[in-house]
Amino acid sequence: MMRASRVAAVSLRYFYLVRGSPVRLLPMIAWVAIDIVLWGFISRYLGGLTRFNFVATLLGAVLLWDFLSRVMQGITTAFFEDVWSRNFLNVFATPMTIGDYLLGLVLTGIVTSFLGLAAMLVLATSVFGLSFFAYGAALAPFVFVLFITGISLGIVGTSIVLRFGPASEWLIWPIPSLLSPFVGVFYPLATLPAWMRAIARLLPPSYVFEGMRAIVTGKQGVRWDQLAFGSGLSVIYLAAACGLFAAVYRYALKTGLIARYSAETAN
Amino acid sequence: MGAAPDAVLAAEGLTKTFGALVAVDDVCFQVRPGEIVGLVGPNGAGKTTIISMVLGVLRPTAGRVRIGGVDVAANRSAALERTNFAAVYTPLPGNLTVEQNLRVFGLIYGVKQLSARIEALLADFDLLRHRRAKTGVLSSGEQTRVELAKAMLNRPRLLLLDEPTASIDPSTARDIRARIVEFAAKEQAGVLWTSHNMYEVAEVCDRVLFLSRGRILLSGSPAELIRQHGAPNLEELFVEVAHEALRPAGAK
Numbered sequence: 001m002m003r004a005s006r007v008a009a010v011s012l013r014y015f016y017l018v019r020g021s022p023v024r025l026l027p028m029i030a031w032v033a034i035d036i037v038l039w040g041f042i043s044r045y046l047g048g049l050t051r052f053n054f055v056a057t058l059l060g061a062v063l064l065w066d067f068l069s070r071v072m073q074g075i076t077t078a079f080f081e082d083v084w085s086r087n088f089l090n091v092f093a094t095p096m097t098i099g100d101y102l103l104g105l106v107l108t109g110i111v112t113s114f115l116g117l118a119a120m121l122v123l124a125t126s127v128f129g130l131s132f133f134a135y136g137a138a139l140a141p142f143v144f145v146l147f148i149t150g151i152s153l154g155i156v157g158t159s160i161v162l163r164f165g166p167a168s169e170w171l172i173w174p175i176p177s178l179l180s181p182f183v184g185v186f187y188p189l190a191t192l193p194a195w196m197r198a199i200a201r202l203l204p205p206s207y208v209f210e211g212m213r214a215i216v217t218g219k220q221g222v223r224w225d226q227l228a229f230g231s232g233l234s235v236i237y238l239a240a241a242c243g244l245f246a247a248v249y250r251y252a253l254k255t256g257l258i259a260r261y262s263a264e265t266a267n
Numbered sequence: 268m269g270a271a272p273d274a275v276l277a278a279e280g281l282t283k284t285f286g287a288l289v290a291v292d293d294v295c296f297q298v299r300p301g302e303i304v305g306l307v308g309p310n311g312a313g314k315t316t317i318i319s320m321v322l323g324v325l326r327p328t329a330g331r332v333r334i335g336g337v338d339v340a341a342n343r344s345a346a347l348e349r350t351n352f353a354a355v356y357t358p359l360p361g362n363l364t365v366e367q368n369l370r371v372f373g374l375i376y377g378v379k380q381l382s383a384r385i386e387a388l389l390a391d392f393d394l395l396r397h398r399r400a401k402t403g404v405l406s407s408g409e410q411t412r413v414e415l416a417k418a419m420l421n422r423p424r425l426l427l428l429d430e431p432t433a434s435i436d437p438s439t440a441r442d443i444r445a446r447i448v449e450f451a452a453k454e455q456a457g458v459l460w461t462s463h464n465m466y467e468v469a470e471v472c473d474r475v476l477f478l479s480r481g482r483i484l485l486s487g488s489p490a491e492l493i494r495q496h497g498a499p500n501l502e503e504l505f506v507e508v509a510h511e512a513l514r515p516a517g518a519k
Contacts, residue, residue, distance in 0.1 A: 009374035013360070016367045085360040093322035093352055094375045095344040253326045256285075259319040 002099045009096075010104020011111070014078045018112075028074075028112050029119040032066050036120050040128040056216040058186060059130050061209060063120050064146055065185045068205060069176040070116040071150025072157060074109030076172060079158040083166050088258050098249050102242065105158065106151055113150065135215060141227055142208045148234040149204050155241035162257070163248045184209050204234035275300055275425045275457035276321065280330035283316050283481075290316045292481040293330070298425065298457035303448065305468040305489075306461045308478030309509045314461045316481075318354070318427050321459070323347060335424050348376065351421055353414040354429035361403020365394055365413050368402055369420060376421035388416040391446070408439035415443060419450055426451070426458045432467060440464075444471050465502035469493075475501070477508050484508055 018024045039062040043054040082088055091101065124130040132139065157172035164171075182196055183205040189197055200206040207223075207230030214222045252258045276298040283291040291313040298304045306314050319325035321332050323343040332339040337346040359368045366385060373381040389395045392412040397405060402413055411431065418426060428447065432440035448471055451458050462468050468475060469489040477485035477492075485492055485508060489501050498504035 003377060005374045005377050009371045012374065013363065013367075013371045016363055016371070020362070020364075081360075081362075085362060086357070087360050089322075089324060089354070089357045090359060090372075091375070093319075093324050093347070094372070095347045095377070096375055097344050253324065256316075256319060256325045258324045259315075 002097060002103065003095075006094075006096050006100035007104045007107065010078070010101060011108045014081060014108045014112075017081060028070070028115050032070065032116045032120045033123055035062055035066055036123045036128075040124065040130075044128060053216065055128055055130050057213060059124055059128055060132065060212060060216060061185050063117075063124055063130070063132070064142070064208065064212065065176070065180060065205075066120060067113060067117050067143070068146040068150040068153075070113040071109050071147055072153040072176060073173075074112035075105045075151065075154025076157040076161075077112070078105045078108040079154075079161070080169065083161060083169075092258050098246060102155065102245060105154070109151065109154055113147075138215060138222075141231065142212055145204050145208050145227070145230050145234050148231075148238050152234065152237040152241040155238075155245050159241070159245045159248045162245070162252060179203060179205070182206065188213060202233070204230040204237065206230070207233075273300060274298065274333075275335055276459060277333045278317070278321070278330065279333075281317065281320060281327055281332065282329040283313075283320060283325065284328045290481050291320070291327075294478075294481070294483055296476055296483065296486070298459055300424070300455040300457055301451055302474065303451055303458040303460055303472050305472035305475040306459055306478060307463070307465070307468055307475060307505060312478040313481040314478055315354075315429060317478075318352070318429050318459070318461065321425075321427060322350070322352060349421065349424040350427070351376070351418040351423040351425075352427035352429070353411075353418040353431050354427075355431070355433040356429070357414075358410060359402050359414060359417060361401060363402060364399050365389070365402055365405070365416075366398040368413065369417060372417050373420050378421050384420060388419060392416045408435045411435055411439070411443060415446065422454055422456075424454075424456055426456050428458060428460045430462055431460070432462070432464065440467070447471065465500070465505050469501040477505070479509065 036059070039059050040055070043058045046052075046054040046058070082091060121132060125132065153175055157175065160172055161168050182192075182200045183203050184192065184200060185205075189200050189206060189210055192200060207226050211222045211227050274297040278294055278296050281291055281294040282289070294313075294317060296304070306317065308314055316325065320327050321334070321339070323332075323339045323346065326340070332346075334346040334350055339346045359372075363371065366389070369385045369388065370381065373385060378384050389398055392415060394409070394412060394416060397409060397413075402410060405413065415431065418428070426447070431447070432443055435443070444467060447458065447460075450456060460468070460472060472489060474487065475485070475489055475492060476483050485496075487495065492498075492504060493501060496504050496507070498507060
């Protein structure tokens with residue numbers, strides 16, 4: 001049975017780490033700020049060449065994609081703190097259930113990613129005039145899909161590292177970059193060849209970016225049915241990610257992976 | 268053998284295999300309230316494997332573990348609520364302060380009146396002046412005291428200690444032994460204690476389980492075992508039993 005105090009313990013541990021170490025706080029804000037500044041000036045430059053609203057389409061897309069990446073990284077980074085400090089046995093040889101642990105990681109990811117989102121919104125709005133809030137509540141379903149997808153990717157990432165050991169950490173950082181060409185962050189899906197479009201249809205963020213482009217350009221209506229399909233997919237993937245983590249955890253219990261977790265022994 | 272109704276720990280037919288290797292082979296034992304049981308044996312005998320199975324981080328191939336009557340496989344979380352452990356190979360996160368570590372683990376164990384409990388343990392283990400120090404910068408002895416404070420946070424009915432005094436000086440080790448003995452008596456907690464220090468085992472353990480190649484070879488109180496086998500002390504008995512157990516079948 002899940003217990004709030006155990007979930008809180010996972011988040012509290014990360015809060016203590018961040019509070020005691022500005023080195024951990026800085027990347028939550030610095031990297032997204034750099035992205036916004038870089039893409040903000042690119043958008044401004046391109047906007048000067050044509051009448052197309054690059055700030056809304058390009059910078060908005062960067063902001064949303066960074067948000068998804070930060071949700072994923074928020075979860076995986078909180079998990080890595082246990083990997084780096086070899087804390088698995090301390091954590092799992094307690095009443096902590098995997099539900100408690102995962103929920104604690106997700107809550108931590110929510111807080112850290114929303115910090116990053118807030119920093120991006122402030123910068124994009126104040127410096128580059130991105131009027132994201134003008135779209136109001138229409139944004140909520142888009143953010144929801146990205147949020148759920150980010151959580152799923154974070155859980156998949158932690159499962160990979162739990163199964164294959166700390167050395168596999170490098171495998172999970174590029175996951176968002178690998179997905180980005182398929183989901184059409186910066187261009188319509190129609191630009192893609194057929195085989196890439198087929199993959200894109202299986203990826204919830206592709207419905208988000210198609211929908212957002214429709215809203216921003218105002219040329220065609222948002223396909224809410226498509227977005228609903230993307231939402232459904234994201235929830236299915238979340239359930240599958242939780243199932244994957246549970247399966248890896250069961251494997252770890254059978255093989256003793258948790259009891260002897262380190263870079264040398266996990267593979 | 269049925270488990271005594273008051274046993275805080277009952278292992279029945281506990282077996283763990285890794286492929287062809289039998290790490291623990293049909294082991295049965297109990298720990299009663301207030302009893303300190305030493306689990307000793309040569310390296311690779313299966314001590315840590317048994318502790319991992321008791322803690323629910325390693326699934327037995329066969330057999331079962333019950334803590335306070337609760338089956339670990341069936342209800343791991345409930346079984347571990349009144350259990351705790353300290354092991355030489357699992358230091359607490361060094362990047363948290365002593366107090367932060369105790370608070371995080373206190374929440375995990377659902378300790379009531381956590382602040383008061385932390386204060387009491389910091390005082391008991393002479394850690395008040397280190398409360399805001401990062402755990403990783405403390406000396407080995409101080410870190411061991413922090414781990415024991417963590418292990419006693421939830422007033423466990425079962426305390427598992429895997430070489431708790433390894434790598435610390437004799438004076439600190441004596442102090443730590445005294446605290447554990449006092450805790451077991453006061454809280455009526457069962458303690459399962461692994462150690463390679465036979466003088467320590469003879470001093471603190473009510474009963475000793477000699478383990479070799481995953482099997483319990485001998486069981487009894489330190490004094491009984493020494494008398495029965497005509498050994499001068501527990502260490503000599505350990506050496507003798509370990510050599511016997513390691514000798515290939517048929518060799519003289």
